[in-house]
Amino acid sequence: xxxxxxxxxxxxxxxxxxxxxxxxxxxxxxxxxxxxxxxxxxxxxxxxxxxxxxxxxxxxxxxxxxxxxxxxxxxxxxxxxxxxxxxxxxxxxxxxxxxxxxxxxxxxxxxxxxxxxxxxxxxxxxxxxxxxxxxxxxx
Amino acid sequence: xxxxxxxxxxxxxxxxxxxxxxxxxxxxxxxxxxxxxxxxxxxxxxxxxxxxxxxxxxxxxxxxxxxxxxxxxxxxxxxxxxxxxxxxxxxxxxxxxxxxxxxxxxxxxxxxxxxxxxxxxxxxxxxxxxxxxxxxxxxxxxxxxxxxxxx
Numbered sequence: 001x002x003x004x005x006x007x008x009x010x011x012x013x014x015x016x017x018x019x020x021x022x023x024x025x026x027x028x029x030x031x032x033x034x035x036x037x038x039x040x041x042x043x044x045x046x047x048x049x050x051x052x053x054x055x056x057x058x059x060x061x062x063x064x065x066x067x068x069x070x071x072x073x074x075x076x077x078x079x080x081x082x083x084x085x086x087x088x089x090x091x092x093x094x095x096x097x098x099x100x101x102x103x104x105x106x107x108x109x110x111x112x113x114x115x116x117x118x119x120x121x122x123x124x125x126x127x128x129x130x131x132x133x134x135x136x137x138x139x
Numbered sequence: 140x141x142x143x144x145x146x147x148x149x150x151x152x153x154x155x156x157x158x159x160x161x162x163x164x165x166x167x168x169x170x171x172x173x174x175x176x177x178x179x180x181x182x183x184x185x186x187x188x189x190x191x192x193x194x195x196x197x198x199x200x201x202x203x204x205x206x207x208x209x210x211x212x213x214x215x216x217x218x219x220x221x222x223x224x225x226x227x228x229x230x231x232x233x234x235x236x237x238x239x240x241x242x243x244x245x246x247x248x249x250x251x252x253x254x255x256x257x258x259x260x261x262x263x264x265x266x267x268x269x270x271x272x273x274x275x276x277x278x279x280x281x282x283x284x285x286x287x288x289x290x
Contacts, residue, residue, distance in 0.1 A: 003160075007180040010159025011187030017151035018188065019195040024144045026205030027212045029152065031241040034145075036266045048141040053245060055146040059153025060162070060249025071247075073163040075254035077237045086258040088233030089240060090265025094273075096226020097214070100240050101152075103227075104185060107214075109192035117219050118227040123171075125231025130171040133236065 018105060030102020031056075032093035096122075140207055153246040159184050162247040164238030171235055233265075 001009070018029040025048075027034075034052050037045065063070050077085065093099045096118055098107065103122075107115020160166050161181060169178035204210060234240050239247075239258050247255045 003178070003180050004183065007159050007183035008187065010155045010157075010161065011184040012191070013151055013155025013158060014184060015155075015188045015191035017148045017155060019192055019199070020151075021144065021148035022192075022196065022205070023199045024148075024205060024207040025141060025212075026208045026210060028214065029148060031245065032266070035241060035245070035263075036270070039267055039270045048145040051142040052145040052149040055149025056153040056242065056245040057249050058146070059150045059157060060246040062150075063154060063157030063162070063246075064250055067157055070157050070160070070162065071250035071252075073165060075164060075237075075252055075258075077164070077254070079254070079257060082237050082254055082258050083261040085233040085237035085239065086244075086261025087265035087268070088229050088236070089244075089258075090233075090262035090267070091269045092226045092229030092231070092233055092265075093241060094226070094266045094269035096223050096230055097216075099230060099242070100185075100234075101242050105188040105192055106196075109189045110196050111193075112214070112217075114214070114216065114219055114223055118223055121224055121227035122231035122234060125228050126171045126235035127173055129232050129235025130168060131174060134172065134175065 014101075014105065018101070022106070028102050028106045030098050030106060032099040033097070033102050036090075036094055092122075144207060152242065155184075156243050156246050162243045162250070164243070167234070167238035167240075167243070171238070 021027060021029045034049050038049050038053075075082070089099075096103075098115065098118060100119075100122075103112075103115040103118040108119050156162050159180060161184065166178055166180060169176060170181040172178075199205075200211065200213070230240075237258060239255075239262075241262065244255060244259050244262060248259060
C-alpha cells in the first residue's frame with residue numbers, strides 16, 4: 001500500500017468507528033477522556049471504558065497478525081525522554097481535556113471552539129518541539 | 140450493550156490507526172517535522188476523519204437521543220480557559236518528544252515493545268498526577284449518572 005492508500009483506508013476506519021460510537025453511545029471518541037475516566041471509577045461507568053481499552057489492544061494484536069510489517073519499527077526515543085513524554089501526554093491531556101482523537105477529530109469536526117484552539121495549540125507545540133529537538137537539544 | 144459498542148468502536152479505531160501506520164511513532168514525528176522530510180499521512184487521516192465526522196455529527200445529534208443510549212454525553216464546557224491551553228501545550232510537547240499519543244500507544248502495546256509500555260505507564264502516571272492535584276476543580280463535562288446510558 002502506498003502511504004496515501006493506507007492513510008485513506010485508516011482514516012475511513014477512524015471516521016466510521018468514531019461516528020458509530022457517537023451515534024450509538026452518544027459519546028465523543030476521545031481516548032484520553034475514556035481512559036482516564038477509569039481513574040475516577042463510578043458504578044456503571046467502568047466496564048465500557050475497560051472494554052474500550054481492551055478493544056484498542058485487541059486491534060493491535062489482530063493488526064500484528066494481518067498487516068505485514070505493522071510492528072516492524074523501533075521506538076528510537078531514549079528512555080528518559082520517553083518517560084517524560086508519557087508524563088506530559090498524560091498530564092496535558094487531562095489538564096486540557098482531550099487529545100488528538102477527542103479534540104483533533106471529534107471536536108474539530110463539531111467546530112467546537114475549545115477543540116479548535118486545543119488542536120491548533122498542540123499541533124503547533126508538537127511541531128516546535130520536534131524542531132527544537134532536531135536543532136537544539138537532541139539531534 | 141455499552142461494553143460491546145465500546146469494544147467494537149475501539150477495535151475498528153485501533154485497526155484504523157494500525158493500517159494508517161500511526162502506531163509507529165516515527166511516522167508522527169516525521170509528520171511534525173515540517174521543515175524536514177515531512178510525512179503528510181496523518182494530515183490525510185485527520186482531514187478525512189474531520190470531514191466525515193462533521194457530516195455525521197450534524198445529522199445524528201439532531202436526534203433526541205443516541206441510538207443505543209438514553210442521553211447524549213457531549214462536552215458541556217464552551218469557554219477557552221488557561222487549563223485548556225496549557226494542557227494542550229504540555230500534551231504537544233510530550234507528543235513531539237516521542238511521537239506517541241494515547242490511542243496509538245494503547246494500540247501499540249500489543250506489538251510487545253517495552254518502550255511502548257514505558258510510555259503508557261508514564262502516561263497513566265501523568266494523568267493520575269493531574270487527577271490528584273486537581274481535587275476540588277470543577278470537571279470539564281458533567282458525567283451523566285449510569286442511568287443515562289442503557290444497560
